[in-house]
Amino acid sequence: MKRYYVYIVECSDNLLYTGITNNISRRIEEHNAGLNRTSFTYKRRPVMLKFHQEFNDVNQAIFFEKKIKKWSAQKKRALIGGEFELLQILAECRNASHSDYKPEE
Structure with missing residues (x-):
């Protein structure tokens, strides 16, 4: 069975x-070898x-990767550190139009 990995490097x-x-x-070896001069990590080597996260389904892996690519660095670091309570707090909507922030009438 093929396995897929979503990863975060620093x-x-x-x-x-x-x-x-x-x-x-x-893939980590490729990042550190600098095989692609136009990649984000090329001038930021080495990476660690x-x-x-391992997935059996490529579509689930793609979905998860796209999701966390949009996250802030703070939220990604909470995931890396296993700080799931902080991750939950950072995931909450802080938009002024959110129902939790609308003034009571």
């Missing part, structure tokens, strides 16, 4: 990069693997 400048692969060790 770059040498402390920025985070999120990606997807079917071979996590090969900070998080990975």
Whole structure:
């Protein structure tokens, strides 16, 4: 059965990069080897693997990768650290138009 991985690496400048692969060790080696001069990580090497999640279904992996790519660095770091309570707090909507923030009449 094929496995897919969504991963987060921390770059040498402390920025985070999120990606997807079917071979996590090969992909980290590729990032660090700098095979693609136009990639986000090329000038930010070396990278260190900070998080990975395994999936059996490529569509689930793609969905999860797209979801966490939109997250803030703070939220990604909470995921990396296993700080699930903080992750929940950061996930809450803070928009002034959200129902929790509308003034009571």
